[in-house]
Amino acid sequence: MYSTEKTEEWFSVYVDSFRVDGALENMQELKRKHSWRVCGIACAIAESLEWNEPRDRWLAHAIGLLHDTARFEQYRDYKTFADAASFDHGDRGAEILAREFDWEDVEDGDREKLLAAVRFHNKIEIPPKTPLAQYRWCALARDADKIDVFRMVQSRIDNGTIYDMLPRHKKVTGLSPALVEEVRATGRGSYKNARSLQDYRLIQLTWGLDLNFPVSAATLREEGIFARIAEDLEKYEIKDLTGEIIKKIYNM
Numbered sequence: 001m002y003s004t005e006k007t008e009e010w011f012s013v014y015v016d017s018f019r020v021d022g023a024l025e026n027m028q029e030l031k032r033k034h035s036w037r038v039c040g041i042a043c044a045i046a047e048s049l050e051w052n053e054p055r056d057r058w059l060a061h062a063i064g065l066l067h068d069t070a071r072f073e074q075y076r077d078y079k080t081f082a083d084a085a086s087f088d089h090g091d092r093g094a095e096i097l098a099r100e101f102d103w104e105d106v107e108d109g110d111r112e113k114l115l116a117a118v119r120f121h122n123k124i125e126i127p128p129k130t131p132l133a134q135y136r137w138c139a140l141a142r143d144a145d146k147i148d149v150f151r152m153v154q155s156r157i158d159n160g161t162i163y164d165m166l167p168r169h170k171k172v173t174g175l176s177p178a179l180v181e182e183v184r185a186t187g188r189g190s191y192k193n194a195r196s197l198q199d200y201r202l203i204q205l206t207w208g209l210d211l212n213f214p215v216s217a218a219t220l221r222e223e224g225i226f227a228r229i230a231e232d233l234e235k236y237e238i239k240d241l242t243g244e245i246i247k248k249i250y251n252m
């Protein structure tokens with residue numbers, strides 16, 4: 001099963017099992033496309049890091065493509081992507097894959113790397129006790145996922161479809177003081193303090209601090225993604241804070 005083609009086939013068959021009358025729900029379709037893009041990004045990062053062993057290439061590809069496996073049943077059963085209102089989609093994804101993926105010929109160590117990367121891609125941080133051999137794969141999943149979300153949010157802001165993705169953030173404009181305080185104090189922001197698009201943007205900017213590979217931050221920097229967030233938040237008078245975060249991202 002160290003075959004990217006077979007992995008793609010497995011993923012397609014798995015996703016197809018959620019089709020009703022040939023179609024996925026819109027939100028599931030978004031996740032399907034996101035999975036393919038994250039797959040490409042994970043492969044590109046791995047290549048730039050010269051993780052060139054055939055099994056490593058396969059792992060990067062599989063981790064990117066499969067990281068959101070649980071999203072399809074999450075949406076079918078709960079009509080939401082909010083883990084707090086349903087289940088932890090990293091944990092669930094690892095469970096589904098452990099049970100249903102075709103592991104034939106895959107070495108135990110590689111299986112554990114893939115499952116750890118899926119399990120931990122959505123956690124606040126990679127658990128510090130994660131074995132070193134698994135750690136970089138968790139880091140890869142998290143960076144590739146974040147890069148795609150950064151790009152997607154930016155392009156949706158540019159083409160005016162951002163509120164299709166964040167319908168609940170439409171009602172309020174401006175930054176929540178509680179969130180700004182939280183980010184100032186901890187360098188992180190929690191969704192419970194986020195009500196507006198601007199709140200979401202500030203939280204997103206802090207994700208930049210959580211990128212693991214310099215190539216990830218460099219790629220987004222080149223695309224002007226961080227600068228655009230700072231620009232969009234300019235009128236809310238937290239220029240010192242956004243400036244400080246961006247400086248930290250660039251210096252990492």
Ligand SMILES: [Fe+2]
Binds near residue numbers: 067
């Ligand atoms: Fe995810």
